[in-house]
Amino acid sequence: MDTQGQDQTPVQTLYLKPEAYPRGGKEKWKATGRTISAAMGPVGGEVAVWVTKKPSDDPNKPAKLTDANPTVSDEAIIFASIDSLPQPLIQLYTESHLLFTSLQQIVADSARRRLSSVGFGVNGGAETWDTRGNFGTEGLLGPPDAETVINMRRLADFYVDQLGDLKTLPDIDATLRDRFIDAYNIFNIAEILYLPIDGKGEGLVGEELLDWVNEVDVAPDNQLGNEIMSTLNSWDHPSFWPYISRSILRGFHLPAASFLRSLSSHPYAPISKLAVLLAQHLTILPRSSEPKWRVDMDFLQAHKQWLGKFKSELAAQLGGKGEGKWFEGEWISWEGDFRCVVELMEGKMERILEEAGDWREALGAWGILVDVDMRRDHLPEVMSIITEKIPVDKFLPDHVAQSALCSADIIKALMSCYSLDTWLSAHLADLLDKLSLIPDDEEHFENSLRDFFLLEYAQVLQDNPNYKAFWRVICDYLGCAGEEGRGRLKEHLRRLDIPLERDVKGKSKESSASANANEQEGLDAAMDIENPTESQEEAIKFLDEVRSACVDFRLDDVWQEISQVLATRLVSAGQYGMAATLALMARDGLALSRIADKVLEAFVTYGQGEYLSLVDTLPPSLLAEAPTALLHLQQSTSNPTDFPSHSAVSVFASRITFLSEFRDYLLFLSQGARDRAAGRVVSLLTSGIAPVGFWAVLLVESIGLLEDSEILFSSNETFELLRVLEEVYANAAFAEEDYLGQLVQYLRRTLNTPSAKEEGQSVKKNEKKVTMEDARRKMEEVRLAISRNLARAMVAGFDNPF
Template structure:
């Protein structure tokens, strides 16, 4: 239920972080943002939280009311939207001291920035009064709230003016005295008005004017205000008593004193007396309303909003409700037109008339942030202005934008003026149907996938990156960490933050693509980024993105490249690269790695059934790394058994057999023997299979490259003879023991 159900809402119009995501020539031109990045991201967080709450609420209502949910929001929901609006306003207020202290602003620029935020604050504050009342219903009196709003957006009269008048020996002689007094009465600063009148009462030389000021001071000071009463009825009773017990007895005396005063100053009080006297009549009568309007006009309010404030206080304090505002504002603006050059003022008038499209149209451009976020809030009230275009006749195209979506899309476009806000743009676009999805898709294609540095990374940082890679559905993905390992070719420490930023940017983009079910773009992004990581020899991260893309060939390539690192740079480089691969991909959490001494089959990691043949390569890397760990820790028996298991289970790639057999030589020559004759016979069988011509898998070629050896294939063959000799001696030792 809209807080003001009788408002006549118009139909919607037709569709009217720090990395650089887009090159200047790829990004559509947008004017510079008037808001800081901090403000935009802070309010984006509020907006995103609101969307999640609304989605959950809609789902709950669908369960209760069926598809489409409840036709109107509940009072609790309206109150919640009001709290969101207040959070927006608090974010605005937090910007003001930052602008004041920012030395980069010129005096004129600072004034303009402060005015910009103040205008948006005022629009949101008025929207809260009219559409998001504190009780969630909005059926009560609204006069004092509007009066307070007017005094907030345009404080008047100023305290400095009052101080200057009080400093004078005879302030009533100043040309500013009566206008200042009148504005105090118009604006509801009644204690200040009473104080000025008391000053005249005690110090003015004219006795007639003293009495006149005394009576006026009594009337003004005793005038009831609704804010002083807990209930509406109590306020109505108090105002009735004021009319009968205070105004009625004093009015004849005031009129008499006014008519008997020969002083021009006394005559100037006549409109003020008329205004106060107008409160004596029945507020529902047309004559009373006409008298009040005439009295207000005679006091010369500065603009239509000040006239509205005076009307709230003196003409209809006990009757003015939200439904009464559209005709009242129309009447006021006929005599005091809205300043068309001020977008915020046009928005104020449209809000008071209930013209929601007019509000957003007035705000867009000058206050685009307010247009998008206020439009989003108002849309959740189920106002007719936000009905789908097909229901309003605005368009038959499924891609036609509703009123809310049009302004969110516009705000997302404007955020592209700051390259660091690309993710924020995506989130706003994502709420805008097909057109928004197309914009996200275009950004995904244009986003340069930057990769900083190269080298292995290991430890919790890289594992966290892959954990995020497996999630793919949240916006809090951090990407890979800096890592701890330092294999051959590791990056300098100061390159780590750049790596993290680059990966975070990609992960954020992937999260957006996943949320929008842009599967093709998601896969293409993963594939492209994995390829760039491979080029930089950041194999652990590359595996994570290859798995997300279901790119089995890339996984196999990475596994081979890591084995090549062992051949070319040694054991330390191999271990560092393996440790940079996320544990969740090397060792599935659902199954713990078997004991090295167990002859059971090795587990094969299967992120998906289609990837199983490729991810088995990752399993081998993990277990071969275990072999080195066991050997280094002195667990030579377990290391030997694991090596035999890897060679005989089919997990180890055949091109790597020769290297592994050479690694087994120290274990074969241990005393007493670590392997039994059955195991040695298995190794002999593997050796013979390997040496049988031709060398289809290139095992000897790979062995020839080990450690930068220059002996070629002949040197590799000689090394295999060393392996054969070690196997023979091991077999002889076993025979002796038997």
């Protein structure tokens, strides 16, 4: 897309192939009357681009091309993405998902353990928590115990390590690097303050905060220090005293002492002596991070003694000289620099706030100079003192978020994180919420803040054009985002594209026996494909993953809906085997009924070969278990056809059993076992499982068996055939289509087939039109054949009823 004129608005340029015109051929291409049109997708950041005719300048004339020869680009619609995720973000989203799900499990396990310890509910109250850490009893337990906090800290370390690795990647976009750095710094300070290493957070926090400040904002500059020390008289360097002050603020006391010792060679003795004294005491200034302290009280006592000794020796060194009288002559101006160092070492609040470069540096120095007994609970008060003198730059969202965390203003911190990065706000909110630190804000949000941020992050993943790769990740975030998240999860699963409409033959392997077989009936059927393509294998694997997700989130109703929709699509595509498997998984008796009807129609319309090939695609478990289910129903009901009309078991026992036994009938015929075929015809007509519309077809099928030279039907069996024939006649009088419609289709195929062996091939030329009258005449043939067989059976005395 080109911009005309002086419009310098930055635009994103996409170079697509096949290109519409070669390099340098733009004007010639435009002169042909062509232009480019585009349409944006509602989600996913995708754009569709195609070449079209440029509208005519005259609205009354149609658009024309001066060169109508089509090119590849003229006949193509090109799809492109303008919101594709860079690889580092994909890496972050993928790896952090594992940490997120692990965190839910840790908290859920902790809740079960704690509830069990107080004897709450059955099995320790496990029913009040799910495997993803969602509360079933809101607010029952309060904040997690120390053991859980320690485990959460370990996971938070992994979050921080991931961000640390990503921000140091080479050749990464500068803007993306800044995002990783901001997220790293914020996650790090949150971990320090709210996920203490000991799980309790009752210890001193000054050293940890100082380490964080030194990592976030490295100072002082080592190169500058080397430059200062390399000069002949280091104290003449303009950055000499600022470097010492900054080193003291940042806790680098040994380098600061080294700089002060360089003054030992100063020509003015009072300066050299005072500098040596300050260097000595700065070197031995106690730090809480030293391993020699058994408990905090030992350190605090040592620091108090150090401060008292420092002040007394300083007073002795100065000899009681007051302000402005430490030095004389030309060196009198040096007193201000020395006084700054002294007040920093004494921890004077005003001097710290004056010398600190920003609020973070002041906070880092506070815990080692001003209040060495500073605990986490003291931070809000300390932050109010610091920010009153050194305000936080509100135009720097990372500073706002960090300061809010230090001030225990969780909502402000999370909202600032949200403006920086959706991933950051979602995962930080999840951690803080599990610590019971996020207050309810019903005035501004219908959902909890945690759920809000998780939903926003899930939406970011869904809006990405490659969101299908994140579909399972999205499930886990939505499933942990309260009721609204669960509602979105259902819609997300329903809208997943599962491309099963292929020329496949769907088979099912029998599920292994298990204690929960009854509860999981049909849901554990595995997918097996006969000679599948790679894409087909992927589609079936994807389907199984979707099923697993539905089971994990206890969304059986959604899985049934998905199975029903897919089964309908597969039936439309003629893939009855896979459709039957899905219908069985969905426990959809009506769908199974439709599939059975479709398969039966195949026999009526196309013949035995097509029917057998379709039945072979049905799950073997479905065909094998159907007779057993039928026998069970016959034993439990007075009328074997009196089944619940909408239950899966009724269709399973009747329609599927019929398909299986009719297949056996056709196989018996093809194998020459005509006596067994005759017995199967009688069984199908008398068991009540044959569809009434197919009775007439079965009767016509029996003509050849009735006319066989060998008597295949006993007189009793012949009477049963006659009874069914009379029932067809009687009912066809008022429901002709229901009882004779399939026979008409059957006769249309058999009467218009050139050879009885050429089944499944329709002959359109000179095709004979078959009517209901033809069907009735065929039924008369059946009556005649039955009468002949009855006479033969009775004369032979075989099973004579008289």
